[in-house]
Structures are given as structure tokens and as C-alpha cells.
Amino acid sequence: MKISKRKKEHLEICLNKEVEGKNYFNDINLVYNALPDIDFRKIDTKTNFLGKKLNLPLIISSLTGGTEEAREINKTLAKIAEKKKIGFALGSQRAMIENKKLGETYFVRDVAPSTLIFGNIGIVNLKEMKIKEIEEALDKFGADALFVHLNPAQEVTQIGGNLDFKNSAKNLKKVVERIKYPVVVKEVGLGISREVGEIVKDCGVRGIDVSGTGGTNWIKVEKLRGGKISDNLLNFGIPTPCSLLELKNLGIDLISSGGIRNGVDIAKSLTLGAKICGIALPFLKIYEKEGEMGVIKYIDELEKELKIVMFLVGAKNLEELRNTRYILSGFVKEWREQIK
Ligand SMILES: Cc1cc2nc3c(=O)[nH]c(=O)nc-3n(C[C@H](O)[C@H](O)[C@H](O)COP(=O)(O)O)c2cc1C
Numbered sequence: 521m522k523i524s525k526r527k528k529e530h531l532e533i534c535l536n537k538e539v540e541g542k543n544y545f546n547d548i549n550l551v552y553n554a555l556p557d558i559d560f561r562k563i564d565t566k567t568n569f570l571g572k573k574l575n576l577p578l579i580i581s582s583l584t585g586g587t588e589e590a591r592e593i594n595k596t597l598a599k600i601a602e603k604k605k606i607g608f609a610l611g612s613q614r615a616m617i618e619n620k621k622l623g624e625t626y627f628v629r630d631v632a633p634s635t636l637i638f639g640n641i642g643i644v645n646l647k648e649m650k651i652k653e654i655e656e657a658l659d660k661f662g663a664d665a666l667f668v669h670l671n672p673a674q675e676v677t678q679i680g681g682n683l684d685f686k687n688s689a690k691n692l693k694k695v696v697e698r699i700k701y702p703v704v705v706k707e708v709g710l711g712i713s714r715e716v717g718e719i720v721k722d723c724g725v726r727g728i729d730v731s732g733t734g735g736t737n738w739i740k741v742e743k744l745r746g747g748k749i750s751d752n753l754l755n756f757g758i759p760t761p762c763s764l765l766e767l768k769n770l771g772i773d774l775i776s777s778g779g780i781r782n783g784v785d786i787a788k789s790l791t792l793g794a795k796i797c798g799i800a801l802p803f804l805k806i807y808e809k810e811g812e813m814g815v816i817k818y819i820d821e822l823e824k825e826l827k828i829v830m831f832l833v834g835a836k837n838l839e840e841l842r843n844t845r846y847i848l849s850g851f852v853k854e855w856r857e858q859i860k
Contacts, residue, residue, distance in 0.1 A: 523615040524587045524622070531584060533744045534736060534801060535808055541709075543734035543779045544759040547852035548788040551845040553834035563827045564837040569607065569773070569796050570665050570702055570726065572636035576823055577790060577838055579607030581731070581777050581798035582640045582667060582706070586615030591625040596812055597803060598628035598637070604819045607636035609667055609798070613657050614645050629662040638704070639663040643670050644682045646691040651698050658701055665702045667729065668692060673710045673756065674738040677749050681742075693723040706798075707731035709738050709778050711758025714766040714859065727773040729798055732760030734779025736801045761792055762855040768793035783825025787833070791844045 533539065567577045580597050584590040594610060601608035608628065616622045629637065639658045641649070646668070658666060670688075675681035696703045704727040705712075705720045711732030712720075720728060739756065743749040758766065760778040767774055776789030777798030786797045806814045835841035848856055 523618070527584060527586050527590065527611070527615070529745055530741060531589065531804070533741050535805060537744050539736055539740050539744070540779070540801070541733045541735070541737040541740070541755070541757070544761050544850070544852050545734070545779065545785050545788055547848060547850040548761055548792065549847040549849060550788060550791060550829065550833050551847065552832055556831055556834040558831065558834065558836040560827065560831045562836065563830050565823065565826060565830070567796060567838050569636060572607070572664060573605065574607060574636065574796065575605035576819070576826070577786065577796040578822065579609055579636065579638070579775070579796060579798045580803050581800035582609040582611045582638070582669070583800055583804055585611040585613060585626045586622045587625060593804070593807060594626060594628050595631055596807065597815065598632040598635070600812060600815050600819070602632040602635045604816065605635065606819065607638070607796070608632060609638035610640050610661070612640050612642055612669065614641060617649060617653050617657055623657070623660060627661060636665070637661065637663050638665050638667045639701070640667040640669060643668050643688045643692060644675060644685055646695055647687065651695055654695070655699055655701070663701065665704055665726070666699065667704050667706050668695070669706050669708050670712070670716070671708045671738065674708055674742065677739050677742040677747050677753070679742075679745070679747055689719050689723060692720065692725070696724040702726040704729060704775070706775070707778070709733060709736045710756065711760065711763035711778065712767065713758060713763070714770070717767045717770050717772070721770060721772050725772070727775060727795070728767060729775035729777055730760060730763035730767065731798070732763040732778040733757035734760045735777070759852065759855075761788070761852045764789060764792040764794055765852070765856050766859060783822045783827075784829055786822065786826050787829040787841060788846070790838060790841050791846050793842070
């Protein structure tokens, strides 16, 4: 099947069907501070990532590329990212590397001249692509960094998916060493364990986006596309908060994504060790339903809620938020207790 047709089906299913998994952010309880020694109006949510300044610790996660519809979505979301000073990530660029004509459906630098922009490629595609080709694609867009996505669950459940993940770490290391862009590894919704975190850190990546379970579930998406997948597999994966706890103290910048839906989830992610957060599906859905203004309103709500939580835990900036005390309960507590 052509990549662009598959991408179209993914967008349609994610927009119209229930594709999200169980979310565990309720298991994180931030400790309330009844005596915050701060002025709410002076709370500072600014940070930087890979040398770029962000007004909020947030990026619009990789969604799409390679179709006409994708061009419009990417342009609008990137324009909003620029306006709100958050980061923006393109969807997988495999389609444009295989068919150069599709390249312009990814071009967003004209509407987002200063914001942090990530390119995107699958780890399984690294073996069949020349580093020069990937680099040229990133040059074209003035990308700041490259996301390499790890998606074995998606590939193995996808009809005609790529099943050979052998030598993935070796291929990653080669790209990290030779490409002139910083590389950040991401999952696509099943999470990253401590062991995998250590391997990719040793490959020299600059960050890890955990993209755990709790949001878009690609096994569900592939099942809805007609894959013969049993329901027994639908709960597989590492919940986002558990993945953050797995990687905490690894000594590498973490992005929290997979089921981040509101400002409270963002605050909780930062206390669990994330530098910034990523959101994918809600941006797509809100854009389709309410257009550009709806997306801007959603980002404003995220900001307001994040600031209220910061006020309520007594944190005047993100550094203080990261040091907030939390109490774990339920499944996340159990997971934490069993990390070696
Ligand atoms: C329609 C759609 C397309 C996606 N395409 C990509 C992609 O091309 N590359 C990638 O790394 N992740 C892709 N993702 C995964 C997201 O970037 C993100 O990691 C995941 O959806 C979890 O975030 P969420 O729960 O906020 O959706 C896609 C997600 C959605 C919903």
C-alpha cells in the first residue's frame, strides 16, 4: 500500500474512532501548598530545548506529512506553534524521501521562522536510507533536530509492516554520529523502558520522548484499519508516567508524551522528570473541529491550567515545579516499587 494512502487512513481513524488507551496520570498526586510565597501573575513557564526558547514546556508532536491534507494541517499547526512559541514536529518524512514531489507537504519554515522544528524518520527505515538523503530533507526545512521513532508494535501489527528490527541500535548510532542534526528518539505510544533508554543514550542521542501508553494506541489503530489483532494485545506497553519513572536520573533530557491532555498532566510530567511535554491527537482533533482558533484556545487553556497548578504547589518557575513533592498511588506506585 502507498504510504500516502496509509497516512490518510491513519488520520481518518484517529479522527473518527476511539483510539486512546487507559491513562494513569491520576496515580500521581502533587502535594498541595497552602502557603505559596509567589505572585500568580509572575509565574514563569519559559524553558529552552536544544537551544531554542519556548514559552511553554510543550511541542506539537509528530502527526503527519506526505498528503495534501497533511500540508494544510502541518502549516496551520506550525504557524500556531510560532505564534505561541512552542515546538513543532513533522510526521514521518519517509514518504518525501521516497517521492521528492511530496517534500512541500512538509514545508513549514516559512510560517514558523523561529520555532523549534523536528524532522521525523522511523528507526526501521534507517537501514534503507542514505544519511545524506535524510540530511538533505532536514536542510530543506531548516529543521533544528531529528526525531527517530521506535515503533515495533505498530510495524508488527500493521498489514505489510516492516518486521526486521535487527541492528536498529547500530543503525541509530551511525546516524547520530554522522548527521549534523541533534537526534532525539521517540516512541509512538507504547513507552520506553530503562534498558532501551540506556541503549539509545549510549548511541549518543540528545533526548528521549517516552511517548507511552495512555493516549493514541497504535495497536488499536491498526486493528481498526483491518489488522487481524486480538484484543489481548491492546493493553501492551508502558504507561507514560511509568516510562518517565523508568528513565528518571538517566542523565538525558526527557519529553513526556502519550496521553498528555491538560495542564495538570504537563505539571505532573515535569515533576516526574520531563523537561518538556508533547501532545499529538488532541491538536489534530481540535484543529479538525474548531480550526486555528480552537487550537489557540486549547493552548491558552493548557497554559492557564499549568500556571494554576504551579501556584498551588508553590512553584514560580519550571525548575521549582520539577522539585515538587508527589505521592504515587495505584498501578504507577506498584510499577515504581519494582524498578531495580
Ligand atoms: C494521526 C497520527 C499520526 C502520527 N504520525 C506519527 C509519525 O509520523 N511519526 C511519529 O514519530 N509519531 C507519529 N504519531 C505519534 C505521536 O507523535 C505521539 O507520539 C503519540 O500519538 C502519542 O501522543 P498522543 O497521545 O498525544 O496522541 C502520530 C500520531 C497520530 C495521532
